[in-house]
Amino acid sequence: MNTSCFECHITDLPQSFKLHLRGVNMNYEDGLLTIDMNKSGSGRGVKHIKIPEMNNMTLFSDTSSLELFINDGAYAFTTRIYNNSDTIEIISNKEIDMTTYQLKAIDLEPAK
Secondary structure: OOOOOEEEEEEOOOOEEEEEEOOEEEEEEOOEEEEEOHHHHOOOOEEEEEOOOOOEEEEEEOOOEEEEEEOOOOEEEEEEOOOOOOOEEEEEOOOOEEEEEEOOOOOOOOOO
């Protein structure tokens, strides 16, 4: 995508998949989502959350944060991220539908 600022909608998720995003590894298997921040978390490590069934996920990524909304917002995760990589890789045994939008910066001017 040539940017770390994007919005991504993933639908029709299989019940087992891996997602690698800007140095963060996510693994969903047997109803457990594991998020491993690796070096991108600057000291924050691995998080786990039980999600019985994962249907869809929306990701928002900007220069310093990552937000996940799972199953239309029933589960949410937000974190600071310290990695400017623009790589997204999904490993799945089933085809998925993914729509991605590049986000543009907004320049704010001081109030007059």
